Amino acid sequence: MLPGHCKDVSLREVEHELTVEAIAEGMKGRKAYTRTDYMVLRNGDDHAVIALRKKKGKDLFQSVVGHKVLSLPSDTVFVHEPELDVINPTSLLRLAMQHPAKTVVVEGMFNHLNFVHELEGLPLRVIDDVPPNPSKLSVLAEKALTSGFLDLPIVPEVVDLDIASYIKDVETEAVMFPCRVSGIEADMPVYFLDENPELIHEVTLIGCHLSKRIFESLYRREPTFINVCPQDHVPDDGVPTIIKCCKIKNGFKAEGHLRSVPWGATVPEVAEAIRSFYPSP
Secondary structure, three states: OOOOOHHHEEEEEOOOOOOHHHHHHHOOOOEEEOOOOEEEEEEOOEEEEEEEEEOOOOOOEEEEEEEEEEEOHHHEEEEEOOOOOOOOHHHHHHHHHOOOOOEEEEEOHHHOEEEEOOOOOEOOEEEEEEOOOOOHHHHHHHHHHHOOOOOOOEOOEEEEEEHHHHHHHOOOOEEEEOOHHHOOOOOOOEEEHHHOOOOOOOEEEEEOHHHHHHHHHHHOOOOEEEEOOHHHHOOOOOOOEEEEEOOOOOOOEEEOOEEEEEOOOOHHHHHHHHHOOOOOO
8 A cells, every 4th residue: 555645644742552452542532634644643753554434524633533454563663854845656656565464554755655565566677778877777677666757666586688798609600799888798709780890700790680681781681699678588477577679769669568669669658658657447
């Protein structure tokens, strides 16, 4: 559970013990602001969280006619994280994962208060080639999830396809990579396709299908080829997965549990692709 917004949560300092019975007694005759759906009760270092049921009406403050205890001090943790955005689901989920089986009350950026209670994360797999490290797509996904573009509790699983790890499979005299920017080195002659070099060795190209087509166009022959195209490394397990694809010009392409964004994708494009996995009801 995650409140829709921190303004739906209020903090009340109390002098009574934070037991089920004492909370019930303390809530008798209470009123709450019309927007308040949850209340964090504090007694010294102890905290409890309750959900409110209020009398319906148009007044700014309504009588509390019922409540449900969500957590007591024994299963509630209070955390002060002044840099944390307390309305960002991904940030709150990461915080909750540090305190398993606990309700986490957090005071964050601008001294705003929120809480996380039994929040379940949504799956997302991000597959991309490295170097560069970290992968571009993992950075874009992180920005999409933590910058307010998405209201989803997701901590992505990042799967890096390390291009250099395939060097061990090369059986030719030399190896070729798509781009010098990668900075990859090897214990054999290394060529970079983007430089259109003269080949004086037999090479194995480690790259994607586009780099293979470029090689064939430049050298008029088919290379020995090791495929590191992310699309060909997506498991068929139904887990929502996002990749970059040179065939996509803008936006994203949806195919089952796979979303493909352009090689030069932007944060908004990645956010829209992720959102498409979890459309609003």
